[in-house]
Amino acid sequence: MPTKPPEAQSTILIIDDSVDAIRLLSGILKDMGQILFATSGAAGIELAQQRRPQLILLDVEMQAMDGYEVCRRIKADSDMRDCAIMFVTAQSTMDSEVAALEAGAVDFLSKPLNAPVVRARVRTHLKLQRATAALMQLANKDGLTGLFNRRYFDEQLAREFLRHKRQGLPLSLAFIDIDCFKAYNDHYGHQSGDACLKRVAELIEGATQRPSEVVARYGGEEFVVLLPYTDAADAAKYGAWLCEQIAVDALAHARSPVAAHITVSVGLTSMVPGEANSALNLVADADRALYQAKSAGRNRAVTATPL
Numbered sequence: 315m316p317t318k319p320p321e322a323q324s325t326i327l328i329i330d331d332s333v334d335a336i337r338l339l340s341g342i343l344k345d346m347g348q349i350l351f352a353t354s355g356a357a358g359i360e361l362a363q364q365r366r367p368q369l370i371l372l373d374v375e376m377q378a379m380d381g382y383e384v385c386r387r388i389k390a391d392s393d394m395r396d397c398a399i400m401f402v403t404a405q406s407t408m409d410s411e412v413a414a415l416e417a418g419a420v421d422f423l424s425k426p427l428n429a430p431v432v433r434a435r436v437r438t439h440l441k442l443q444r445a446t447a448a449l450m451q452l453a454n455k456d457g458l459t460g461l462f463n464r465r466y467f468d469e470q471l472a473r474e475f476l477r478h479k480r481q482g483l484p485l486s487l488a489f490i491d492i493d494c495f496k497a498y499n500d501h502y503g504h505q506s507g508d509a510c511l512k513r514v515a516e517l518i519e520g521a522t523q524r525p526s527e528v529v530a531r532y533g534g535e536e537f538v539v540l541l542p543y544t545d546a547a548d549a550a551k552y553g554a555w556l557c558e559q560i561a562v563d564a565l566a567h568a569r570s571p572v573a574a575h576i577t578v579s580v581g582l583t584s585m586v587p588g589e590a591n592s593a594l595n596l597v598a599d600a601d602r603a604l605y606q607a608k609s610a611g612r613n614r615a616v617t618a619t620p621l
């Protein structure tokens with residue numbers, strides 16, 4: 315079966331209050347991706363939130379909410395701001411072009427539309443979008459384990475904290491640290507230490523099933539898992555399950571005073587984000603619980619108790 319060209323795997327959203335204009339643009343772009351459309355700014359924003367298109371073609375002159383406002387709202391939303399927006403308008407003055415670019419658009423198409431020009435520009439922006447997404451992917455990953463890195467985790471933590479605060483729902487965090495890893499490195503060598511980190515990363519990912527959960531390498535032999543919409547009881551179950559999964563893998567650790575194999579300690583915390591707490595509290599509490607798990611003998615999960 316012939317594979318689709320990369321641009322055909324993209325999603326393009328057309329927002330225009332004229333059905334004829336949508337029909338015309340859809341016809342021009344029909345083989346360039348999955349085409350979605352909305353006939354108002356509000357409906358377009360909702361669809362963009364749900365489907366996260368790579369590119370939005372946005373009419374400037376619409377009733378109720380004009381294209382500039384739609385563009386500003388999309389660019390102000392951290393979940394949608396990465397999508398590229400091209401304005402489509404009958405105005406072709408320098409001022410309107412500047413206003414479009416200042417609102418956050420990447421390009422500007424003037425009516426009447428010239429099909430080959432529209433296709434060429436859409437192709438260019440889809441290509442740029444793919445390149446940017448690939449770079450972002452690299453910038454967010456840890457080179458050794460392939461897990462997300464600390465930078466990405468910090469961003470997600472801030473985002474989820476705000477989301478859970480708005481919704482008044484519990485967010486949990488697990489800090490995971492390999493026990494006596496210095497002794498492992500000293501005994502087996504640094505390369506085996508690296509292989510061990512990769513294996514533990516795989517096991518944590520394998521034990522972390524929900525797509526919204528974020529598994530990251532926090533640094534050194536420390537990992538972190540963000541558990542959205544999870545209360546303290548479920549977080550504690552997850553922590554115990556994780557310790558078990560690592561222990562049953564039984565990767566030999568001849569110098570561990572805890573067991574004959576690799577084990578981990580897990581610190582957990584859970585809170586409903588509000589005015590009185592912050593994402594930093596969540597991290598500090600999980601870290602404190604991890605310290606308690608280490609002090610209590612390692613190879614266990616401990617949930618932070620309120621100070």
Ligand SMILES: Nc1nc2c(ncn2[C@@H]2O[C@H](COP(=O)(O)OP(=O)(O)OP(=O)(O)O)[C@@H](O)[C@H]2O)c(=O)[nH]1
Nearest residue numbers: 491492493494495496497499504507508534535608
């Ligand atoms: N091989 C390898 N080792 C690393 C890496 N990053 C950190 N380490 C090692 O991880 C070890 C961490 O040691 P410690 O912080 O003393 O912790 P520990 O020996 O696990 O002791 P506890 O956490 O108290 O159980 C150090 O020896 C670091 O050199 C890495 O990327 N690869």
